[in-house]
Amino acid sequence: MVAAEIPQQAQRGTLADFRRGLIATAPLVPGVVMFGLLYGVMARQVGLSPWEALAMSLIVHAGSAQFTALGMWASAGTWAIVLTTLAINLRHLLMGASIAPYLLGLRQRWRALLALWMADESYAVSITAYRQGTGSAAYFLGANVGIYLAWPTSGLMGALVGMALPDPTRYGLDLVFPLAFLGLLMAFIEDRKTAAVAVVAGLLAIAGSQMLSGQWHILIAGLLASLGGIALEEVERAWGRR
Amino acid sequence: MGTALRIAGMALATFFTRYAMIALVGREPPVLFRRWLRYVPVALLAALIAPAALSSPAGAGVHGRWLALGVGALLAWRTKQVLPSLVSGLVTFWALSIFGI
Known part of the structure; x- marks a missing residue:
């Protein structure tokens, strides 16, 4: 500012x-x-x-x-x-x-x-x-x-x-939850990097849900995949510099 | 009691994120932190949905449910909004349930 x-x-x-x-x-x-x-x-x-x-x-x-x-x-x-x-x-x-x-x-x-x-x-x-x-x-x-x-x-x-x-x-009201979240998720997918982060987070969460109890896989997959977003930016920058 | 504790914890966490930077008077967060924040919501939401999507719905109207989710996903992708996804999905489910699918 x-x-x-x-x-x-x-x-x-x-x-x-x-x-x-x-x-x-x-x-x-x-x-x-x-x-x-x-x-x-x-x-x-x-x-x-x-x-x-x-x-x-x-x-x-x-x-x-x-x-x-x-x-x-x-x-x-x-x-x-x-x-x-x-x-x-x-x-x-x-x-x-x-x-x-x-x-x-x-x-x-x-x-x-x-x-x-x-x-x-x-x-x-x-x-x-x-x-x-x-x-x-x-x-x-x-x-x-x-x-x-x-x-x-x-x-x-x-x-x-x-x-x-x-x-x-x-009445299909159990569908309200996944449908609402699909809309929320798509609103945050702005470009290829955010899309890649979403895919990685989803895969990590699926793997994590098999291994961890409770819902910790959501938090852990979310943290790892979001850090991966920064890594993608760095890779992109290094690629552009070559 | 468990519910009250959860709600109180959520309220504290929310207030912390809203007040922290205002209490610090306009200090800008580090650039790396700002870049990271762009990916946090999308990663968390995807992590929340993906395992839930795999556990397939059971019982009556299973096929209708999958079709409804598919239509909803398509509209969510095209419009980037919650309501079109929700309405199209539910209408698909209701329309199919009339035919007993």
Whole structure:
């Protein structure tokens, strides 16, 4: 980032900014709600009560990490789930680093609150506003609240719907999980290197699942294959230099 | 109790990743770390799906399930989105189950 872009003092903003932030998330809410419904149905499938599903959405508030945790819920231990959550959420470090300069001068407890609520969607809306010069802490807060209202409520609704269906496999609802993950996975395949990493991770995980108990093969295959991505970049660079 | 502990651990892990860089005030993470992060989600998701895909579904409608997953995979690949994959897969399954496949 160019030094001149970094503001000296954070913009606190006004109630009007809060409202603008809240409204800015509106186009993203239908996507969040669909995802939340899906999450709720899946949470029921792995045996969470609607209240447990709601509690997870309220205090974890991280869609892809929650989905991943549900995928491992029955067979993995607590540590495997927590470490996988950490790994899935590592991208938030980059998001935090990019938005942190705009939060300079805010009280630490406000910065912690904004971080606590920073969802992918509210980050995207807020960093765009900051870059355009219209961002502020109030705007960021409004965007966070907008997403935070949509995610847990839709998750609870999904869990209640899931409970009303006596035999979900009859309606093919057990397919929701693999289908949703296929879509998520494909969204991350941007080029040949990411595709190669996906293939290697899949093969390592299949081999690992035969050898390791619990769900550690997911974490180990994920770490090895992602490091392989960097190795591929290095190979490509060395190849280009010849 | 186990569920509460898991949810609390997930919440702490998530908060850590969101707050760490903000608490450190805008320090950029190392370049190598940024490059690595590009491959983490794709590797984890692939590692999660692949073994699950191999354990084939059983019982009624098995063929319909495989076809539904195939159609879903195709649309996921073409659109790079969750909803087209989900809707096309489920509709395929429902359509086939009418014919008892």
